Amino acid sequence: MPRQVDYxxxxxxxxxxxxxxxxxxxxxxxxxxxxxxxxQVSLGAVQRCFRSKEEMLLFxxxxxxxxxxxxxxxxxASSPARSAAALGHAADExxxxxxxxxxxxxxxxxxxxxxxxxxSLAGSLRTSYAALQDLFVRLVTEAAGSGSPGEGAAPPDxxxxxxxxxxxxxxxxxxxxxxxxxAEEAEDVLRTHLAGLQERLRATP
Amino acid sequence: MPRQVDYxxxxxxxxxxxxxxxxxxxxxxxxxxxxxxxxQVSLGAVQRCFRSKEEMLLFxxxxxxxxxxxxxxxxxASSPARSAAALGHAADExxxxxxxxxxxxxxxxxxxxxxxxxxSLAGSLRTSYAALQDLFVRLVTEAAGSGSPGEGAAPPDxxxxxxxxxxxxxxxxxxxxxxxxxAEEAEDVLRTHLAGLQERLRATP
DNA sequence: CCGGAAGCGATACGATCGTATCGGAAAAAG
DNA sequence: CTTTTTCCGATACGATCGTATCGCTTCCGG
Numbered sequence: 001m002p003r004q005v006d007y008x009x010x011x012x013x014x015x016x017x018x019x020x021x022x023x024x025x026x027x028x029x030x031x032x033x034x035x036x037x038x039x040q041v042s043l044g045a046v047q048r049c050f051r052s053k054e055e056m057l058l059f060x061x062x063x064x065x066x067x068x069x070x071x072x073x074x075x076x077a078s079s080p081a082r083s084a085a086a087l088g089h090a091a092d093e094x095x096x097x098x099x100x101x102x103x104x105x106x107x108x109x110x111x112x113x114x115x116x117x118x119x120s121l122a123g124s125l126r127t128s129y130a131a132l133q134d135l136f137v138r139l140v141t142e143a144a145g146s147g148s149p150g151e152g153a154a155p156p157d158x159x160x161x162x163x164x165x166x167x168x169x170x171x172x173x174x175x176x177x178x179x180x181x182x183a184e185e186a187e188d189v190l191r192t193h194l195a196g197l198q199e200r201l202r203a204t205p
Numbered sequence: 206m207p208r209q210v211d212y213x214x215x216x217x218x219x220x221x222x223x224x225x226x227x228x229x230x231x232x233x234x235x236x237x238x239x240x241x242x243x244x245q246v247s248l249g250a251v252q253r254c255f256r257s258k259e260e261m262l263l264f265x266x267x268x269x270x271x272x273x274x275x276x277x278x279x280x281x282a283s284s285p286a287r288s289a290a291a292l293g294h295a296a297d298e299x300x301x302x303x304x305x306x307x308x309x310x311x312x313x314x315x316x317x318x319x320x321x322x323x324x325s326l327a328g329s330l331r332t333s334y335a336a337l338q339d340l341f342v343r344l345v346t347e348a349a350g351s352g353s354p355g356e357g358a359a360p361p362d363x364x365x366x367x368x369x370x371x372x373x374x375x376x377x378x379x380x381x382x383x384x385x386x387x388a389e390e391a392e393d394v395l396r397t398h399l400a401g402l403q404e405r406l407r408a409t410p
Numbered sequence: 411c412c413g414g415a416a417g418c419g420a421t422a423c424g425a426t427c428g429t430a431t432c433g434g435a436a437a438a439a440g
Numbered sequence: 441c442t443t444t445t446t447c448c449g450a451t452a453c454g455a456t457c458g459t460a461t462c463g464c465t466t467c468c469g470g
Contacts, residue, residue, distance in 0.1 A: 026322030042419045113318030117231030129385040164394045167376030180334040189369045247449045
């Protein structure tokens, strides 16, 4: 057999280039030629890694999704389990508000917009969101378990709370990206929402 | 003087075509030729209305923004003033969850994604969001005023609540668009959030 | 050692994009 | 009427896109 090549690592390298370009020039500014140049490989090499542009974008979005989910998990591992703080930290990671994650946020938004037109891309995104939602359902449930027993009104549904948290985080991220809110304002909104959630959890064991 | 033409109505007609195409084929699928065909005018006519494609998109996004804001205002006019119900109705209009508004939602998302790369487009979006936020601040303030006097904890900041509501609505809309949530699930989350907000408002006059 | 499969990068190709240009039709002004 | 000005739609142009193709190099199996 002839020359052997590590396709997997190259695919990852190309995915990184896709992300850099999607961040800089928006979703439309990602051409295969630019991707090849950014990844410092030839156009042919990109074509050999992915049969089509769509396949490349699909791989890239999965790549980002895994990276974000992984970061949330890592943050969880370093937090005291079953604590309210864990929930807050995880939400922070999701909201992508810090400057260093602005690029990831732009990439994500670019893919989300494109998913409206590409069913397979939408499928990948759904998978990522489902994983995140499950994770947050677990966090909310655990945070509720650790609360002091209360006697309040209706007990919050963990799944509903997880969905609300995810949607709020995404909305805040979007608003920061387009400059409607500053990162500080968004973080303030997020923290207040989390405080309210904890209050509600504490009210009913 | 020679032939006279109503440019303004033509611009609007073209903007409608832009929206239809952005809804069907995504943000990238909007070419000036397709727009011209959709609007049943020649390519030259489109070029005479807008100096460039960006100018056309900018006009279209303002058009949609005004339409949405207008609908919210109309809904408000038909609601009892200073009521909690008014706030709920307005939130419904913003979230664009109903099937009939799905197209508008897709268009909005397409523009938001593109705004990350076009500063002038981002400016238009910011203007629309600022108008919406002001409107919701007013609604929250009025809803709080109509509540019964309470004695609870920290009084909610109307501006913060308005921002949270806007971000949550946008996030939910996005999640419905990509199929992570159904419209019913999203509406459930939204209604629960609104109920919580009203509870908080009632706690402090 | 050597034939051939696998990988390489350059180049070609057809399509489509945004934009520029142009001759003629149409209609108000003289 | 003729003139002049505005609008029209077709066509041209150059750039860029995704994809296909093609010699050439590289290096393992027999």
